Amino acid sequence: MTMKGANRDACEACAPLYYPISHVREAGAYRLWARSIMPTTGSDSFFWQISNDGGKKFNLPVAAHGGAQWDDWEWTGWNGITLEKGSDNVLLIAERENNASLDIFCLRNDGLTPTDDEAEEWLEDNKILPFAIDPAHRLASTWGRLKDR
Numbered sequence: 001m002t003m004k005g006a007n008r009d010a011c012e013a014c015a016p017l018y019y020p021i022s023h024v025r026e027a028g029a030y031r032l033w034a035r036s037i038m039p040t041t042g043s044d045s046f047f048w049q050i051s052n053d054g055g056k057k058f059n060l061p062v063a064a065h066g067g068a069q070w071d072d073w074e075w076t077g078w079n080g081i082t083l084e085k086g087s088d089n090v091l092l093i094a095e096r097e098n099n100a101s102l103d104i105f106c107l108r109n110d111g112l113t114p115t116d117d118e119a120e121e122w123l124e125d126n127k128i129l130p131f132a133i134d135p136a137h138r139l140a141s142t143w144g145r146l147k148d149r
Helices: 116-125
Strands: 017-021 028-038 045-051 062-065 070-083 089-095 101-108 131-134 139-141
Touching (some): 070 101
Antiparallel strands (some): 017 089, 028 070, 045 089, 131 139
C-alpha cells in the first residue's frame, strides 16, 4: 500500500483498510510492526485503530510515525495495541501522509522485532491460492508480491 495525495489530519477523511485479526490465543498488549518505506520526514506516517468487537467500535485514531526517512524496506514498531482472545479483533490502517509505503503488518507480544525471513516464511505457509470469488462473473483473486527484492 502506497499512500498518494494530500496529507490527512483525521482518519475520517481517508479510505481505510480493514484487517480481521483471527485466532488471537492470548489477550493483552501487542506491538504493531510494519515493513515500510518512508522516504521523507513528511512521508513517514499512517493512522491505525483497533476494534475488539468485530469492527463495531474502534479506539481513537493513532498516528504511527516512522520518525526518520529511509528508501529501503525497514521494520518499524508502535506500542498501544490491546487485543482480546478470539477472533473479534480488527485492525484499521489508513493514510495520513502521502508516499509512505507499507507491505507487511505484524502484531507481536514477545518483545522481538520481526525479520524479513520470518515474514517470508509466514507468507509462504499462509499463501492464499487463486480462487474464484464470483464464478459467474469470472472475478478472481490472486496472491502476489508487493515489493521488489
